[in-house]
Amino acid sequence: MSITIPTGSYVIMNATTHTYLNVLNFEGVPGDIVNSVGNRLGNDIWNVANTESCGVTIQSFGTGAFLSFDQSNKTDSVAGSVVTSYSIYPWSLQQSTAVPYAWNIVDKCTGKALAVQNDSIANGAQVLEDDNINNPSRAWLFIAKEPIPGTN
Template structure:
């Protein structure tokens, strides 16, 4: 079942590590995606918008880059790397049996390497969808 997230700004927290999806040092596109202990800056905030195909786009509030998966960049895993892109990249959100929300893209989910809670740990794409560490919570960001 696909899940709809309302259009808005969010911090996106990993359910297992309680760390946040982050653009590494706010680098410009293509930037590596890591986890963060939370700095409350633009590189921890994501704009989410629905697509025509019932997916979502996820765009960095701080850098403007879209959350993406690059199969040609194999610096993170042999399958590719989770990075930012200038092109819109559609994600579909699928229920996770451990926690209400998890991302799924081409049959995979986002995960933090070794379930690490360390600041800057790599975010990768993984095969095991139904695991707490593959679940991401969308926490609405209040306007300041």
């Protein structure tokens, strides 16, 4: 049986660090993706939607930009940078067997999964792409969140 995340708005929490996927300081495209201890604002909230052709889209509620990976931007790692984009970017959600009710967020272009650099719990630690292995540090929990007007 296949289970999917329903289309909706979520805070996306790393299962190891208990920090949230975040657009740093509401930066414009290409906004840097980091982890956050939680600010209850729109840059911690993501609109997730299943699509017919490209898997899952993940869009920042606060900026309207899409979660993406830029292989030409070497700011975060030699492989590239997890950033925002104006274009829809394809992701897949794979159920984690390391953490119940959690998902690996996998880049459909590279096959790599999102992870917090060095499993850091520091506010603003970098989110990177890393090998898609069955590990709690690659697992993310999707917690339904109702966006509050004026928080973006």
